Every structure is written in C-alpha cells, then in structure tokens.
Amino acid sequence: xxxxxxxxxxxxxxxxxxxxxxxxxxxxxxxxxxxxxxxxxxxxxxxxxxxxxxxxxxxxxxxxxxxxxxxxxxxxxxxxxxxxxxxxxxxxxx
Amino acid sequence: xxxxxxxxxxxxxxxxxxxxxxxxxxxxxxxxxxxxxxxxxxxxxxxxxxxxxxxxxxxxxxxxxxxxxxxxxxxxxxxxxxxxxxxxxxxxxxxxxxxxxxxxxxxxxxxxxxxxxxxxxxxxxxxxxxxxxxx
Numbered sequence: 001x002x003x004x005x006x007x008x009x010x011x012x013x014x015x016x017x018x019x020x021x022x023x024x025x026x027x028x029x030x031x032x033x034x035x036x037x038x039x040x041x042x043x044x045x046x047x048x049x050x051x052x053x054x055x056x057x058x059x060x061x062x063x064x065x066x067x068x069x070x071x072x073x074x075x076x077x078x079x080x081x082x083x084x085x086x087x088x089x090x091x092x093x094x
Numbered sequence: 095x096x097x098x099x100x101x102x103x104x105x106x107x108x109x110x111x112x113x114x115x116x117x118x119x120x121x122x123x124x125x126x127x128x129x130x131x132x133x134x135x136x137x138x139x140x141x142x143x144x145x146x147x148x149x150x151x152x153x154x155x156x157x158x159x160x161x162x163x164x165x166x167x168x169x170x171x172x173x174x175x176x177x178x179x180x181x182x183x184x185x186x187x188x189x190x191x192x193x194x195x196x197x198x199x200x201x202x203x204x205x206x207x208x209x210x211x212x213x214x215x216x217x218x219x220x221x222x223x224x225x226x227x228x229x
Contacts, residue, residue, distance in 0.1 A: 001104050005145060008111035012137070015118035019130065027127045027189040034181050035121065035134045038174060039114065042142045045170060049149055057166035064170055068177035072184055079188040 002050040009043045026078050030071060037067030099155035103148050110144030117141060126197035127189050131182050138178035146171045 013036050020032035041064045048056025077083055113136060120133025146167050153163045 001107055005107045005111050005148075008114055009145075012114040012118035012141075015115075015122050019121045022122075023127075025127060025189070025192075025194055027185055027192065027194060028130060030188075031127060031130055031134055031182075031185050032121060034178075034185070035117075035137055038138050038142060038178060041170060041174065042145050045146065045149060045167070049152065054153070054163045054166075057163060057170065060170050061166060061173065064173040064177065068173075068181060071181045075181075075184045075188045079191060 002046050006043060006046050006050060009039050009046065013039050013043075030074055030078070033074075034067065034071040037063070037071070041067065096155075099151065103152045103155075106144050106148030106151060110141050110146075110148060113137065113144060114141035127194055128186065128196050131186060135178065135182055138174060138182075142174050143171060146174075 016032045016035045016039065020029045020036070023029045023032060041060045044056050044060040044063060048054050048060070073083065117133045117137030117140075120136070121130050124130050124133055150164055150167045153167065
C-alpha cells in the first residue's frame with residue numbers, strides 16, 4: 001500500500017512540475033515548487049515506511065522546514081527585488 | 095483487529111492519494127494563480143494530512159517504539175499545517191502586489207502580468223465590479 005501511495009505522489013509531482021514549467025507568471029512556478037516540496041516531504045516519509053526505515057522521518061522534518069524558508073525567500077526576492085529589503089515602506093531592514 | 099487496522103490504513107492512504115491527484119489536476123487545469131492556490135492548498139491539508147494519518151495508524155497498530163515515530167509524524171503534520179497557509183498567503187500577497195489580476199468570468203484578467211502594477215490592480219478591481227453588475 002505504501003508503493004501505491006508513493007506512485008500517486010510521483011504522478012502528482014509530475015503534474016505539478018508541468019505547471020512549474022508551463023506557468024505564465026513567476027508566482028505559478030513558486031506555487032508549484034512549494035507544492036512539489038510538500039509532496040516531497042510526504043514522499044520521504046512514505047519511502048521510509050516502504051523500506052522499513054522510519055528514521056527517514058527526520059529527513060522529512062528537515063525538508064519541511066527548508067522548503068518553507070526557501071519559498072518565503074524566493075517570494076521576497078520576487079516581490080522586493082532584494083532579500084534585505086524592508087518588508088514595509090520606511091521600515092527597518094530585517 | 096489486524097485486518098481492520100490494515101483496512102483503515104488502506105482507506106486513509108488511498109483517500110490521501112485521491113486528494114493529491116485531484117489537487118495536482120486542479121493545479122494544471124485551473125485558469126490563474128489564485129485558483130491554482132486553492133487546488134494546492136487542498137493538496138497540503140487533505141492529501142498530506144490523510145497520508146500521514148494513515149502512516150500514524152500503521153505505526154500505532156504495529157506497536158514497537160511508540161515514542162519516536164508517531165511524535166515525528168505529528169511534528170511533520172504540524173509543520174506542514176502551519177507553514178503551507180503562510181506560504182500560500184505570501185504567494186497571494188506577492189502576486190497581488192506584483193500586478194496579477196484575479197481571473198473573473200467577465201473576462202477581466204487572464205493571470206497575465208500587468209505592465210503597471212499598482213494602477214493595474216485597482217483598475218482590475220473596478221473592472222471586476224462592473225463585470226459582476228453586467229453579467
């Protein structure tokens with residue numbers, strides 16, 4: 001049953017990758033990449049159970065956090081053009 | 095008992111896979127970035143939630159090391175459920191301030207990028223209101 005779930009995850013990742021390649025705006029691509037990252041987290045967890053090694057869950061936790069930070073960083077770069085830009089006009093750089 | 099646990103795990107995993115595939119199909123088929131966010135959010139919440147719940151049922155029924163694996167599954171679930179709405183909100187905010195006009199049935203906005211961001215979005219809003227009145 002884990003193999004079926006992993007196959008469904010891979011198919012869904014391929015569809016999301018189609019959107020990341022086709023997407024007319026950069027936001028479509030960021031959304032698709034964030035979604036692929038979420039599916040990768042679940043895929044790592046399922047693969048750990050498939051191989052009988054639940055230690056993979058630690059990797060999934062780390063990947064979830066890195067995926068979120070990466071998405072926010074790319075969005076901030078697209079929106080402000082600078083990773084050190086203040087988040088509101090006149091605010092301090094963070 | 096054993097069979098009931100296996101059946102429950104199957105049901106949870108397959109329901110999660112169904113939501114994943116539906117959300118991925120929606121991300122390909124829907125017209126603009128805001129509607130695609132709706133499909134992507136369903137993937138994050140229901141798909142990942144049901145699959146991780148299936149893994150949790152499988153682990154809890156199998157006994158063994160009860161401390162390590164369920165706690166990690168719940169941590170992953172907690173991180174995903176906290177971070178994915180924030181990421182989706184940030185995407186929506188960046189897309190709006192970047193000048194993407196929301197798709198409407200009146201034909202206003204096609205998900206394409208506008209040349210003048212601030213002006214374009216307010217114009218899109220009034221256009222949307224007019225479109226809603228005429229249709």
